[in-house]
């Protein structure tokens with residue numbers, strides 16, 4: 489009989505496979521007729537897979553294609569495409585060079601032409617032209633503050649959109665007079681289009697006033713030039729874009745539920761909007777495990793409680809980790825000594841924070857293993873060093889880059 493951790497791995501693998509963007513992109517493009525020239529631009533962590541699917545459907549119809557993705561996230565040549573990679577989550581010089589190449593490809597098009605824009609999460613870091621007189625260094629400085637302060641992604645992207653010359657609908661303006669057909673894979677809770685990769689082709693609903701409120705809320709330090717750019721409103725209307733959202737964390741949770749059922753677990757999807765602190769989410773899942781084992785609420789074992797979302801982490805320490813690894817580690821502390829229970833948290837993109845792990849998978853023995861090695865979970869969490877602890881307890885989930893990005897999956901398995 490498979491162990492509970494083996495079952496957890498099957499759920500991870502099967503659900504991520506089911507949210508690869510390939511077939512959705514093919515469905516979106518099949519049977520479409522485009523007049524004029526067709527330019528395909530793909531940005532984000534799922535860019536390579538989305539572009540490859542578009543190339544299979546459109547073939548020679550594509551005049552020029554560009555993929556701009558994270559380092560090690562492309563999988564080889566695609567006929568007719570230039571494949572570019574850059575840094576994530578902080579941009580680098582290749583971000584700026586790649587974005588300039590994309591802007592050049594969509595310049596001087598006619599009203600008959602179409603830019604097919606394939607966008608996925610991670611795009612905010614990967615696709616950037618600083619607005620006005622801002623420089624890459626300004627972006628490094630503000631992005632670093634935003635990623636550490638505990639702001640959620642909608643707040644982070646509100647700032648980014650105001651400081652960028654390609655975000656918040658401004659890329660659609662650069663494509664004009666051509667038409668833009670945006671196919672988006674959503675890693676935003678609730679699928680708000682103007683937040684997915686900071687909505688380069690969408691009318692932007694965030695305002696300068698909101699941006700300044702976020703600056704104040706988190707005590708962000710801005711230069712005078714940044715303040716000047718934040719005062720300028722983003723486009724509130726974009727007339728040359730049509731948008732289709734092809735996948736989100738909901739599909740990831742549904743796929744996890746289906747695989748769990750297939751393995752004999754009764755599934756319950758609790759929420760696809762988890763946005764609290766990672767540590768809190770871990771403790772909540774662990775507490776549900778105790779109720780299930782003690783009282784059989786809300787389900788009797790064998791069962792799985794599934795959530796999707798994007799938790800937040802306030803970085804106070806100097807360690808290495810990610811939000812999913814923090815969630816799993818905090819759950820490990822609460823389920824110590826329990827049998828037939830596991831808690832898992834993984835990023836569907838395969839990389840959690842600046843680490844090469846997708847997340848963590850812990851059981852009732854994880855904390856005991858760490859205790860024996862003299863490692864305190866509380867101290868590790870205070871230092872944001874979850875990667876080291878989970879590695880020592882053999883509790884890291886390693887998938888490698890997956891080719892998709894629809895946010896994070898959390899589940900509690902009780903046998």
Ligand SMILES: Nc1ncnc2c1ncn2[C@@H]1O[C@H](COP(=O)(O)OP(=O)(O)OP(=O)(O)O)[C@@H](O)[C@H]1O
Nearest residue numbers: 577609610635801807808809810811839840841872
């Ligand atoms: N040591 C750490 N421990 C816990 N979390 C961390 C640590 N260092 C960075 N993070 C978190 O990792 C996040 C960035 O990592 P990751 O690339 O997984 O984010 P992402 O949301 O998938 O990115 P995107 O939305 O652009 O696709 C930041 O939100 C940051 O708070």
Ligand SMILES: O=C(O)[C@H](O)CO
Nearest residue numbers: 609610611612684685
């Ligand atoms: O790139 C980004 O902004 C995030 O992944 C949300 O889409």
